[in-house]
Amino acid sequence: MSNTTFRKFLRAEDATSLENYVGFGADTRSLPKAFGSRPSAYMMPASEALSQFGSGYDVESGNAPLNTSLNILHTQRFQLEKDRSFQYLFSLNTDNNFQYREGVDRFFNTAQGIYDNNLYTTTNRFSTNSSVLSAINYGTKRLSLNLNAFYLRGTENTIQDQLGYTNSQATVSNAFIRLNQLQKTDFFTGQLFTNYKLTKNDAHSIKAGVSYSKTQYQLPDRKSFRGSLIDEHTTSVNYSGNSLYRQYMNFDGDFFGSGLLEYNWKFGHDDLTKAHKLSLGYNGSFNKVASSSRFIVSQNLASNNTSFNTNAPDATLANEIANGNFTYREGSNATYAATMREGVNAGYADLALQFNDKLNINVGARVEQSERLTRFRNPGSFSDPFQRVKLNNLDVLPAANLKYSLTDKANLRFSASKTLTKPVIMEAFPLEFVNPDATIESGNPNIINSDNYNFDAKYEFFPTNKEMFAFTAFAKYIENPIERLFLQTAGSGGLQITYNNSKQAVLYGAEIEFLLQLSRLSESLSNFSAGFNTSLMYTRTTIDVVKNSVETAAIGDNNTRRLQGASPWLINADIKHETDFSKKWKSTMTLAYSIYGERIYAVGTNGLDNYYEKPFGKLDFIWNNKISTKWDVKLGIENILNPTYRIDLGDESTIQIFENDLTVKDFKRGVGVSLGLGYTF
Template sequence: MKQILLLLALTLSFTALAQKGTISGTISDKSLNNEPLPFANIVIKDTTIGVNTDETGKYSLSIEAGTYTIQFSFVGYETVEQQVTVTAGQTVTVNVSLGAGSYTLKDVEIQATGNREKETALLVEQKKAVEIKQSIGAQEMSRKGVGDVEEGLTKITGITKVGSRGIFVRGLEDRYNNLLINTLAAPTNNPFKKIIPLDLFPTDIVGVIDVYKTFNTNIYGDFAGGTFDIQTSIGNKSVTRISGGVGYTTNNNLEDFLLSDDAKTTEGFFGFNGKDRELPALLGNSPASHTFTPEESKKSFKSGFNAHKTRSPLNSEISFLHAEKFNFKNDAKFSYLFSLNFDNSYSIRSGVDRTLDFPSTGFIYITDFKKKTFSYKTSTTSLIGLNYSTERLKLTSNTLFIKTTDNTIEDQFGNTSPGQGNRLIRTNQLDRSDYLNTQLLGDYALTADKNQNLKAGISFAMTKYQQPDRKSFEGDQSSMEDSQITTNYGTFLRQYLTVDGNYFVSGMAEYSLKFGNKDKQHKLSVGYDGSINDMETSYRFIAGHTSISNPNPGGFTTNLNSIDTQINADLASNNFYFEENTGSTYKVKLREMVNAGYGNVLLKFADKWEVNGGVRLESSNRETKLRYQGSQTAPFHTKKYDNFYVLPSVNIKYLATEKANFRFAASKTYTRPVIMESFPLTYLNPDGTSVQGNPILKNSENYNSDLKFEIFPTSKEIFAITAFGKLLQDPIERAYIRNATSGRVESYLNSDNAKLFGVEAEA
């Protein structure tokens, strides 16, 4: 019976196969001497049946016998239709050559389509675009083994990663960069950085990263180094994947390591520690000079000063991805994507930290430390993406959540001042951030021929950055390797910093019109971009004090990593107490607003010249509310900084040959400071130094120019060389000020100007 069923199944299978035929062939590119065109589209007209060409331009499509109209198309190229008759059991060969068509300008600006993740498609887009822009897609990042966006960007010419300072573009640091997520402005998750650290974006959630090294009127005027536009992934195919891995870094993993007690728990491993570090509830929302009783200290401070000595394990990561796509009638499509990623890493950094002074007798070290830092980091990232599209409408909803922790134990050993050596400063710190960003975007073709389009988007984000119970103390030690320390309670300090991003709202809208007598090759765009950022801080201090009744007022000697035993005994004996010492400047409120309108026109002349020019009118407003030294309940003082900018931009492209272009770009832009650079808050470091924001810091104004030559030997290759120059008026610079009472103060000032010139090559 089984043999009969098998024979019947095979007969049915062969019968089904015999009723089908095959269409196959090669698609070539007219503009590149008929070289193969990868990832072109082949679709049976009025159906959802179709395939793409492979990397050699070949395709094969199996279909029922009959007569069909086949559509051949590619991003930025004409669509060709051809009628084909398919005979059962036979193969029909259809070779087609595609050339640039009337939809080039539209297609160059399409964001986050499936083909844009392919290397070859992005190279074609780069060749045909007027602006100077580079992109890296999911395919290239996967091929190069890239794990996150930051690593991916370093594969682009002119972009480097400089340690903990993040991404540098053409020698300009984080302050001069800007970040968009799906063309919408995005807040930072860390007020000490201009943009979100890009290593928090795993490649699982990224489709394409667009990098603008030149300014265009449709991106924000806060531009000098580069603007990164992260286009998140869409569910363009059905997939469910669970993956994991471990990593080893020399001198970091499987080494002696220090962790705070709350970080060595299961919650700490997964980045959910910090609850035991919260500000004691009895202090409330407003500071007061409250002195803690021994019983209050026992109940309020659930996290101590101990450090746990262990061995650092391997770094690890795990991710889950699920996506599904559905096709409906009338070419309607719906897809969704869910991604969840977790990773952790251990690092050990050793070095020196020195402050120099230059009196008339020669230079001296004000401070001279050897420094060793143990850091355990975690990050959790989740993306939910929903996409719906028809022939004329595209709707996208994205919700992005990022949670990070950084647990550090840092030792500084050396001279805290000239002549005062063998001092050790121990810092036990947790940096924690939560980031939630929800977006809704739409793109609608107002006319059937798609010559008029309207796109719009809005996002709402909330952020929270904390350094809860940042603990520090110092004392005498014979060497950095000594396990004993002699200290006194007057050096013990707990800091509680919270920066609440109450809301960050961003919006954009753009209308575009393609015009021209023949193939609508010109384009006019007008649009709006805007954002509003509302945030406030709370910065509280609790200091240790030696009681008058303490029998050892000069201090005590104990084990450095198990100091809580001595602390708890002295608290119980009333030899030591904690007291809040928060000043009136603990709370600062900030509101930043940007509103901009722009117009842009793209013109093509004589099949050789393309000119893209426009102007952006942008207002940038900053309102800061603060209290000066004095009463903690005094009214806030308000400082306003308002600017209005006229920002012109021009991009010119000359098609020297079918494979070579010359490009020129010039623009005016400006740069806003990092949040903490303009925040009137004094951030105190355990070594006595401090960082103080400058509320009257001005935006810098930038003048940019680029000249580029590029050649595309094949559809997969490029060679380019670019010369660029920048003039920065009122650039923002870090400055150091001597303070007799609190040591070195780091602040930020505007200098007169700065000039930057460079050459970069790409191959």
């Protein structure tokens, strides 16, 4: 919850309704047929420019209420004849969140060593999430059958203002950009799992499962204007130069399916809880995603500029279109559509050996064949053929784990494995997401998986069933680590945020974790417990400049630096108080703090140093109350200290930098207060 006013869409009162927004993007998929190979030549007639849009640029101000959440849970179990049972669960959840941020937003002109954009940004967001979960379970002596379904709808309304200068024009400090958008996400997943005992004693069993998921992300009408802020309430815009634009984007996870089939054999001991276990199985997944977008920009006709009330431009712009002073022209290019398909087929085997009460060993391997096919066009003509990037992999992934019980309360664990890190959709999908401040976010279809070789040694001690102490030493070698890059275009013009593989990386470190009951210190603290976790880590990445085809800033010797995204240290700590105020009222209060050390946010290129995410400490308070057997009440205060989040350019660039302040982004996240209510019946 913000202590300032919150701006929102005039039509955003029903944030889950899109009837007023979908008209703009409805014909996106027919874009090539409608506009031919030169869509930028098409200009809308006034009637079309006035009628195509169900939402406008107008906004209003209002005070942000308390963040709230509500959940309802119902579950029941039925015991049937012949040792059969049936159980069902239903859960309904909804919440909303208001957020306000403000701070600087900058990027560099690498040709001149000065800021290209130097803007002060204020952002207001209102988000909602609603979800439904249902599950049923049917069981017999041998069979367990589980079916569940989950649906989530999320919306986010954003009003963002940026004030300062762009295109290195430091003398023009009243450049103003207003972004106004609604995002909508729909996610559905259904899963069916079963476990069947082939023999009565469970010595032989099979496990199987299938799942289906579908995701849809929409920007029904993302719109922005950029011009000059004349005074507190007035903005002047120029119709040329993309000063007004509207953008539609649809991202469909059309299909994600997965399957599992596993056979288990317990052998070597009459007591099957102490027997060895062999598992043989197959699992696979198949994924298809597609994107489509449309982009239109203002085009001057009889006039080249106008002024309007910053928060209420719609009436003025409608009048200007009706009078023939400007219209919209097509700004979409051939990159408007792309698809990606992924498939994984894997077989695996795992052997768990229990030699005695003290020593357990697991050894196994997974053989995985995967394929990723991406189809997209580069900027150019709609008639150009689609580019195809096809990546195939065959990976053998062994793993071994050892557990040795030193005593009934202490264990030693050792593990070694090879794993994969696969790029997430945003890192690999060739979608260009254009922001009004000339930054572009895009995936890299040529990015490949990272191979990870992992080694861990752990000592754990359990003084009581509520306490724990653990020390872990770890090491990892990574081939082709995936990292975020900031790429500057030649001279002035923009910043591209994308991803690529470095050559290799090594990291090693140690982690300490404990959970302690404070009654050890004093009986008066018997209701308190403390948790603590910290890790220290050293990382070193080797850069392959030729492979990346970019001039990466080399910090240190032999083109090496720290691994992007890895903190050299981090700390998590909490203090918890648990008490029963009465027979029906149980209370848990938690004060939690977390902080991480400086880490590389993005790799610098074109002679710029890396961009460093500065330490950020977060203090939260959560109070959970169980009242009777049906009601749950939760009060949360998030980010109590409200520190400044900051990203700085490092001071070891190989080009001359003339700016004294190297902070490229900062903001305060604000203090959030939320109230949640749950009912179980």
